[in-house]
Amino acid sequence: MKDTSEKLLQERFSQSVMSLRVTPKHENGLEVGIRWSQPARDEGRNSLEREARLTVWPGHRFAPPIVAPLRREHAEQIVFPFDVLQRRRKEWIMETILACCAGLDLHKKSVEATVRRREANDHFHKETRHWGTMTRDIRAMADWMAAQGVTQVAMESTGVYWKPIYNILEGRFTVLLVNARHLKQVPGRKSDLRDSEWIAQLLQHGLLKGSFIPPRWQRELRDLTRHRIELVEEKGRTVNRMHKLLEDTNIKLASVATDILGASGRAMLQALIDGQEDPVKLAELARRSLRGKIPELEKALDGHLTDHHRFLLRLLWKQLQQQEEVIAEVETRIEELTRPFAEQIQRLDAVPGVDRRVAEVWLAEVGPHLDPFPTDGNLASWAGMCPGNEESAGKRKRRRITPGNRWLKRTLTQAAWAASHTKNSYLASQYRRLAGRRGKKRALIAVGHSMLVIFYHMLKQGTTYQDLGAHFLDRLEPERMTRYYVKCLERLGHKVTLETRVTA
Numbered sequence: 087m088k089d090t091s092e093k094l095l096q097e098r099f100s101q102s103v104m105s106l107r108v109t110p111k112h113e114n115g116l117e118v119g120i121r122w123s124q125p126a127r128d129e130g131r132n133s134l135e136r137e138a139r140l141t142v143w144p145g146h147r148f149a150p151p152i153v154a155p156l157r158r159e160h161a162e163q164i165v166f167p168f169d170v171l172q173r174r175r176k177e178w179i180m181e182t183i184l185a186c187c188a189g190l191d192l193h194k195k196s197v198e199a200t201v202r203r204r205e206a207n208d209h210f211h212k213e214t215r216h217w218g219t220m221t222r223d224i225r226a227m228a229d230w231m232a233a234q235g236v237t238q239v240a241m242e243s244t245g246v247y248w249k250p251i252y253n254i255l256e257g258r259f260t261v262l263l264v265n266a267r268h269l270k271q272v273p274g275r276k277s278d279l280r281d282s283e284w285i286a287q288l289l290q291h292g293l294l295k296g297s298f299i300p301p302r303w304q305r306e307l308r309d310l311t312r313h314r315i316e317l318v319e320e321k322g323r324t325v326n327r328m329h330k331l332l333e334d335t336n337i338k339l340a341s342v343a344t345d346i347l348g349a350s351g352r353a354m355l356q357a358l359i360d361g362q363e364d365p366v367k368l369a370e371l372a373r374r375s376l377r378g379k380i381p382e383l384e385k386a387l388d389g390h391l392t393d394h395h396r397f398l399l400r401l402l403w404k405q406l407q408q409q410e411e412v413i414a415e416v417e418t419r420i421e422e423l424t425r426p427f428a429e430q431i432q433r434l435d436a437v438p439g440v441d442r443r444v445a446e447v448w449l450a451e452v453g454p455h456l457d458p459f460p461t462d463g464n465l466a467s468w469a470g471m472c473p474g475n476e477e478s479a480g481k482r483k484r485r486r487i488t489p490g491n492r493w494l495k496r497t498l499t500q501a502a503w504a505a506s507h508t509k510n511s512y513l514a515s516q517y518r519r520l521a522g523r524r525g526k527k528r529a530l531i532a533v534g535h536s537m538l539v540i541f542y543h544m545l546k547q548g549t550t551y552q553d554l555g556a557h558f559l560d561r562l563e564p565e566r567m568t569r570y571y572v573k574c575l576e577r578l579g580h581k582v583t584l585e586t587r588v589t590a
Contacts, residue, residue: 183292188231188259189285190241192248195219199227200282201234202290212286214279219247224254232258240289242266242281243297252299262289262296298458298468307423307450312493314416315447321409328355328402337389342382347406350376354387359400363391420446427454433544436551437537438513439505444497448541451494462542469494471535487531498534505533512554513537519559 191198200214213234217227231239239255240262241248248263255261264285288294300308325347329340339346339354346355353371362368369383376383424431424446434445452465459465466472470490476483487495506517506529513533520529544551560567572582 184238184290186235186237187286187289188234188236188239189282189287189289190239190251191279191281191285192241192251193219194247197224197227197251198279198282199231200279200286201231201236202283202286203235204290212283214282219250221250221254224251228255228258238262238289240264240285240294240296242285253302256302261299262294263299264294265297300453303423304450304453307420307446308493310416310420310423311447311450314413314420315493315496317409317413317416321406321413324402324406324409328399328406331395331398331402332389335389335391335395337391338386339383342379342386343376348376349373355399355403358391359396359403361396424449430454430545433550434541437501437505437540437544438508438511438553439501439503439537444501447494447497451491451497452541454545456542456546459542462539465542466535466538469498469538471495471498471531471538495534498537499530501537502530502533505537506530510556512556512558515556515559 186201186203188199188201195218197217197219198214199217200212202210202212205211215227215230217223236259238260241251241264243263243266252261252263285294299305328346332339332346337358339351343351345351350372353373354368357368357371365384365387368387369380372380372383427449430449431442431445434440434448435442451469452459456465459468463472467488468490470488470492472487473485474488476485502513502517505511505513506521508514513536516536517529517533520532524532540551543549568584572584575582
């Protein structure tokens, strides 16, 4: 078997085999190692040296392993053992963009860093080291990469573990944060070390695109606006617990007062905590328009409040006040950071459904300068306010919006809901036009997308908002709208005669 394999390989590569190594394996199999040279296809280049390993079994049974056709390269899964000997080197197929770069595979406690450098003889040298995630370890890793001549670094987005590393490397290298879906590892060779090697290889050939990372001040504003959203959600949960507790005591304050945390509701809740149980005296604490509902309040405030309920209500009231104090402190800090952009906030505030909070979230997530987004379509795709393109076998599948930026998406959706309730506005008419045939949820996404496009062009061109009016969409196709309303009247049994009004 060994002699036959050597003879077969020598005959197949009689002109180029430099060395041949055959090692017996179990079950009469042979492990063959071949090193050969191949003439260069382009003039002016030296011949290429190749190396491969394969396993040969008796008869026609071959067990192709994961074979590395090139040194220090990723492996390929082959079907026939000899096919790998005829493959071209990948370095000559893909153009090398960067002379020296690095790829990082990030984890909670460790970082695998691979430096990939092109040598003078067009060979590639790579070196991988294991680092910790402490600050001194990251700085030592940065010094090591700088000594190797690294100019650009790519790392995969993994939770929040990339943030401290990005903050340290930001000033010394060009750092790309790559979407994990854009990195496709070769099957069968998955490890942390090979992940970093694969990232470095893709970066060197210019096959990676970095995610949008805003400047440091904008990242700090993002932290504040996102924390404020979470605090408001916690406050809402606390209010819901208070509603549930009042229902348990059969106090129906929420059935009469629209907001139990208004001026009147707060005064009544404080009196209940202090021990007041007389519904007549509690109803007298009503203010302004709620005083017209004093008889209803007397009935609603007649409940069964025990010491246990009063204790829980006191804890929830204290928790609510603390949350409101923290929210106020965060809002003060946000106002300080957004003070230089007061003009942009004022322009955005003129759009129906938009208030200062929506404008602050826009500045935090997108920024005042829209240079990273060439068109409004790019921004809509990044934000996830447009459907994805899913097509297979010539059929378009059900199109859903992409994940995108969930913080900006939820803010635009809330603003769209507020805009849909405004009167005599283009956005409200667009919502009503779409909600009837596409549903309310899709209509909200469509209005939110329109608001995103409006924001983009307002800040890009420095213009102010001009509302198109509630009847703008009807004026686009007057003949079609006329036929539609005439058919509606005829279905109701009316005979319609149209007469054009002559304008003076």
